[in-house]
Amino acid sequence: MKKISNSDPNFIRLQKILSKCGYGSRRSCEELILEGRVTIDGQVAKLGMKANPFEQSILLDDQLISYPTEDTTIVMNKPSGFIVSTKDENGIPNIYNLLPYHSNTLRYAGRLDVNTEGLLLFSTDGELIYRLTHPKFEIKKVYEVIIEGRLSKNAQAQLNYGINLDGTLTKPANIKIISESQDRSVVEIIIHEGRNHQVRRMFEAIGITIFHLRRISIGPLNLGAIKRGKYKVISKGELEKLRVTVGISTGTN
Numbered sequence: 339m340k341k342i343s344n345s346d347p348n349f350i351r352l353q354k355i356l357s358k359c360g361y362g363s364r365r366s367c368e369e370l371i372l373e374g375r376v377t378i379d380g381q382v383a384k385l386g387m388k389a390n391p392f393e394q395s396i397l398l399d400d401q402l403i404s405y406p407t408e409d410t411t412i413v414m415n416k417p418s419g420f421i422v423s424t425k426d427e428n429g430i431p432n433i434y435n436l437l438p439y440h441s442n443t444l445r446y447a448g449r450l451d452v453n454t455e456g457l458l459l460f461s462t463d464g465e466l467i468y469r470l471t472h473p474k475f476e477i478k479k480v481y482e483v484i485i486e487g488r489l490s491k492n493a494q495a496q497l498n499y500g501i502n503l504d505g506t507l508t509k510p511a512n513i514k515i516i517s518e519s520q521d522r523s524v525v526e527i528i529i530h531e532g533r534n535h536q537v538r539r540m541f542e543a544i545g546i547t548i549f550h551l552r553r554i555s556i557g558p559l560n561l562g563a564i565k566r567g568k569y570k571v572i573s574k575g576e577l578e579k580l581r582v583t584v585g586i587s588t589g590t591n
């Protein structure tokens with residue numbers, strides 16, 4: 339195995355390299371190493387090893403990994419009618435077709451239903467995706483919901499307290515009425531998890547019809563002025579700030 343100086347800044351912990359390539363959190367990448375699925379220059383890697391992803395051949399399950407030269411993070415305003423999936427889903431318009439390129443290392447954070455609009459994040463940074471989506475970090479997600487009629491005080495209390503979905507209560511939410519009328523109301527809901535179809539199911543469970551659903555923020559990220567179907571590649575500085583906000587240290591190895 340190639341000898342690399344410890345002072346080489348490209349000499350990085352293997353789990354960090356794998357995570358950056360989109361294979362999950364550093365913790366789950368440690369598991370890949372422990373399972374003997376990773377090799378460095380033809381030798382099975384051990385936990386604790388470092389490597390230079392620019393000079394060495396790192397393979398996961400016999401596939402050469404491709405290390406991004408720079409992390410790319412994209413914030414998109416997802417339009418309705420597009421599926422969020424890395425696979426082709428029977429010809430349904432795919433959200434990746436709206437991106438400048440479809441890289442298998444660019445993962446999305448927090449799926450949105452085909453009919454849901456709003457903020458969708460894509461990143462090559464596995465650790466960032468993990469922090470933004472794992473319920474244990476309780477990152478807040480804000481949704482704008484347009485419903486039929488008004489939301490009664492009782493319904494608001496139920497949504498705030500928690501709704502039983504699949505046998506467990508949703509974590510406490512925050513409801514804010516933005517506008518209301520006899521026919522339709524605009525409501526903001528803040529949740530801290532991301533269960534499947536969570537917002538739709540919470541409202542459905544108390545008999546409320548949703549006309550329209552849009553995510554307006556995830557943690558510190560907002561939709562801002564991004565138009566429907568458009569995206570913004572976030573700058574290195576913004577990405578660094580975002581990583582710090584979600585509790586990722588900025589050290590290089």
Ligand code: URA
Pocket residue numbers: 449450451452454534535536537538539551
């Ligand atoms: N909750 C839903 O019901 N759908 C989404 O797309 C996102 C959150």
